[in-house]
Amino acid sequence: MRASVRYLKDHLSQCLLEIQRGTEIIVTSYRRPVAKLVPLSSQEEDAQETRETFFAELTALRLDLHKRVRGKPLSQTVVDIRSEERF
């Protein structure tokens, strides 16, 4: 399937649905093909899901610790420990 940039702008949701169903869309600008939109492979979908899980786990941990951490930020503690070694 081919779609101009203008068509894509006006029908983005519809085009994304088509892509999710497996259609490849060649994007044209002034009738010249300039890009191809393709669905994610199952491997890419898995990788994306893994990354989302990774950041979700981190967010959950931080929310849980939120009121139980005191003192300087841990990033500063790392820098302070290093500074003791420098100079």
Add this chain to the structure above:
Amino acid sequence: MSLYVDTNALVPLYVPEVLSAVVTTRLAQEAELYISPLTETEFCSALALKVRQRHLRRRDADRVLSLFTQHRQHNRYAIVHLTANVFESAAAYLRRFSTPPRTLDALHLACCAYASLTLFTADRSLMQSGRHFQLPCEWVQPE
């Protein structure tokens, strides 16, 4: 270019602090995050100090390390191994006698250079040393 995440830029992912939001947003844009075995050592050291200072409960520190270990085991990070080449590069930086970096700084910089990575750090001194040696650096600071 992929990022070598310095320890001080990694810990805000796990423990809430002023850099947590900006680091999370930035690192979410990267396909792969690189660390080295030094990261775990420094992470443990900083957590141990927080526990000794009674700024963090021991069981909370254990949970933080447990999640970090799980992420390492599940290959959420790519590891730059501390090979003989990395130690040799670190020694070469120190032999120039031109900047104040000490052993740990030089090893982090050598990891970046060896794997052709951009240093992502919240440590201004390390960033300045990195730039002195013409390594690509990205400094993270609170929004």
